[in-house]
Amino acid sequence: MMSQKLNPVLGSCLTCILLSAVLAAQGANQRTRPYVEALAADALEGRLTGTTGAHQAADYIIEQLRSIGAESLPGQQDYRLPFEFTAGVSDGGSSLVITNGAPWQTAEVVQGLSFSDSAVVQGEVVFAGYGLVVPEAQEFSYDSYATLNVEGKIVLLLRYFPEDVEQAYRGILARYSGLRYKAMAARQRGATAVVVVTGPRSPNAGQTVPMTFDTAIAGSGIVAASVNGAVADAIFEHVPNQTLDSIQAELDTGNPHIAGFAIDGLELTLDVTVTRETLTGNNVVGYLPPSSSRVAPEAKPYVMYGAHYDHLGYGMQGNSLARQNEHGAIHNGADDNASGVAAVLAAGAWLVEQELGRGIILAFWSGEELGLLGSSEFVKNAPVPIEQISAYLNFDMVGRARNNRLSLQAVGTSRAWRGLIEQSNVPVGFNVALQDDPYLPTDVMSLNAASVPSLNFFTGNHEDYHRPTDDAETINYDDLDRVARLGALIGRNVALRGAPLEFVQVEQVAQQGQRASVRVFTGTIPDYTSDIEGLLLGGVIEGGPAAVAGLQQGDVIVEFAGQSITNIYDYTYALDAVKVGEELTVVFIRDGERLQVTLTPTAR
Numbered sequence: 001m002m003s004q005k006l007n008p009v010l011g012s013c014l015t016c017i018l019l020s021a022v023l024a025a026q027g028a029n030q031r032t033r034p035y036v037e038a039l040a041a042d043a044l045e046g047r048l049t050g051t052t053g054a055h056q057a058a059d060y061i062i063e064q065l066r067s068i069g070a071e072s073l074p075g076q077q078d079y080r081l082p083f084e085f086t087a088g089v090s091d092g093g094s095s096l097v098i099t100n101g102a103p104w105q106t107a108e109v110v111q112g113l114s115f116s117d118s119a120v121v122q123g124e125v126v127f128a129g130y131g132l133v134v135p136e137a138q139e140f141s142y143d144s145y146a147t148l149n150v151e152g153k154i155v156l157l158l159r160y161f162p163e164d165v166e167q168a169y170r171g172i173l174a175r176y177s178g179l180r181y182k183a184m185a186a187r188q189r190g191a192t193a194v195v196v197v198t199g200p201r202s203p204n205a206g207q208t209v210p211m212t213f214d215t216a217i218a219g220s221g222i223v224a225a226s227v228n229g230a231v232a233d234a235i236f237e238h239v240p241n242q243t244l245d246s247i248q249a250e251l252d253t254g255n256p257h258i259a260g261f262a263i264d265g266l267e268l269t270l271d272v273t274v275t276r277e278t279l280t281g282n283n284v285v286g287y288l289p290p291s292s293s294r295v296a297p298e299a300k301p302y303v304m305y306g307a308h309y310d311h312l313g314y315g316m317q318g319n320s321l322a323r324q325n326e327h328g329a330i331h332n333g334a335d336d337n338a339s340g341v342a343a344v345l346a347a348g349a350w351l352v353e354q355e356l357g358r359g360i361i362l363a364f365w366s367g368e369e370l371g372l373l374g375s376s377e378f379v380k381n382a383p384v385p386i387e388q389i390s391a392y393l394n395f396d397m398v399g400r401a402r403n404n405r406l407s408l409q410a411v412g413t414s415r416a417w418r419g420l421i422e423q424s425n426v427p428v429g430f431n432v433a434l435q436d437d438p439y440l441p442t443d444v445m446s447l448n449a450a451s452v453p454s455l456n457f458f459t460g461n462h463e464d465y466h467r468p469t470d471d472a473e474t475i476n477y478d479d480l481d482r483v484a485r486l487g488a489l490i491g492r493n494v495a496l497r498g499a500p501l502e503f504v505q506v507e508q509v510a511q512q513g514q515r516a517s518v519r520v521f522t523g524t525i526p527d528y529t530s531d532i533e534g535l536l537l538g539g540v541i542e543g544g545p546a547a548v549a550g551l552q553q554g555d556v557i558v559e560f561a562g563q564s565i566t567n568i569y570d571y572t573y574a575l576d577a578v579k580v581g582e583e584l585t586v587v588f589i590r591d592g593e594r595l596q597v598t599l600t601p602t603a604r
């Protein structure tokens with residue numbers, strides 16, 4: 001998609017001269033605008049990590065760092081800190097032989113799972129039902145392996161979790177039904193390989209599991225593949241008097257005492273080849289040395305700012321929300337996250353003129369959209385000791401402020417934040433919403449995990465999120481400047497303190513266990529900036545189930561499928577428990593009125 005820029009042709013008429021004066025004045029205030037316009041230009045092709053566009057974005061940021069007078073980090077030759085990552089996976093031609101039959105191959109029939117080792121495995125087969133292991137600590141326990149010995153065997157298991165269990169247990173089971181988690185459970189019990197079947201009674205029945213783009217895929221230590229319904233039928237021919245359908249129906253009752261079994265007289269040869277492509281990403285990191293010895297800090301001599309500069313490229317990686325007619329267009333990511341980069345650069349340009357006792361690190365992460373790769377790499381192989389960083393300020397999607405609202409998240413990571421925010425916000429005057437939780441889908445997560453007091457700036461979700469329409473002209477530059485200013489003031493006040501901030505470990509609200517991929521799609525766009533009780537919709541996806549049900553932007557969901565909803569966690573928990581294609585009731589507040597509609601979730 002072409003991004004249109006504000007670039008009026010000015011004539012010599014009086015109005016035009018006045019207009020140009022107005023624009024000049026506006027331009028002078030809008031310090032962040034040129035940064036966003038440069039980074040969100042089509043020329044950078046959406047800044048996908050590892051691509052030429054991302055390299056050019058890094059070049060641009062380095063140029064800006066130089067021009068504000070930032071150096072490279074102490075001990076580093078370069079602003080660029082490279083890291084390697086897995087850029088994609090594909091099946092390199094996996095196959096399966098049942099006893100001495102002809103090999104089943106092609107991706108529709110047998111396909112490696114993204115996290116599989118590449119190897120050939122031969123052996124006897126044990127059918128382990130859904131292959132679920134729910135630890136005893138949960139309200140109930142479930143162990144597909146309770147009566148099975150799978151040592152040295154190939155485990156055959158069903159995708160997902162029992163289809164007909166009570167709603168109360170669906171949420172728990174869903175959390176342990178991720179395939180990586182199931183494969184790990186099989187490996188821990190000595191299995192040599194895992195073969196996954198999508199049962200005839202489940203969504204996507206009989207289909208192989210698509211290879212997902214998952215950057216944390218290396219070294220799962222087990223061979224794993226999915227097979228289609230035809231292969232599954234061929235295997236179950238060896239099971240007397242039963243079909244996969246009848247076996248699944250029994251398992252779907254959720255009765256934990258229905259066990260799997262060894263399939264006698266059957267041997268599988270599974271040959272899985274998963275090809276991974278490795279590319280290089282670059283964090284870009286600048287440094288403003290302390291400029292005053294008058295305010296010597298007692299400890300922790302760094303304050304760090306950060307924003308990710310990568311985005312989705314042409315949106316081909318699966319995390320794009322492009323609509324039908326937008327597929328394959330450049331995702332410019334003006335708000336996500338040229339806005340954050342602009343805020344950090346603008347804050348840096350202001351901080352360089354202050355007398356500060358702590359050094360300021362200006363970090364620009366790559367690989368955020370692929371799973372926080374850049375910031376986790378920085379934490380893992382830190383170029384400065386991570387425990388020397390007194391605080392981290394992160395900016396992700398800060399260009400779409402509405403009604404003077406700004407969310408500050410991860411506030412729970414230090415008791416000092418509330419006071420610092422209040423004090424710094426006096427001259428800026430945002431209506432701030434504070435949220436304690438640091439477990440956010442952005443780089444704050446990496447720094448919080450490293451026990452650095454962290455703060456995240458966020459102006460909210462919107463309907464251009466992860467779409468090609470996230471363009472430079474949609475940004476609220478006046479308020480983006482104010483975000484940068486507030487960020488600069490907070491960072492300055494941290495840098496001026498004698499004692500560093502004390503870190504507080506925030507309890508993780510989301511339940512433990514591997515999070516299964518949510519399989520239902522509702523088409524809601526939650527507004528995370530809201531602190532009202534319930535789930536405020538920032539929008540609904542056109543044509544999605546929520547839109548079809550009649551929900552709209554501004555509605556506040558208070559009940560979903562019989563569960564009361566007070567926040568986003570309640571909502572994701574409720575999502576785990578509902579079924580694709582099954583009607584449910586949504587109770588919501590609109591204009592002070594309590595209303596309800598019927599929504600039918602679709603498959604994701």
Ligand SMILES: [Zn+2]
Nearest residue numbers: 336337369466
């Ligand atoms: Zn994003």
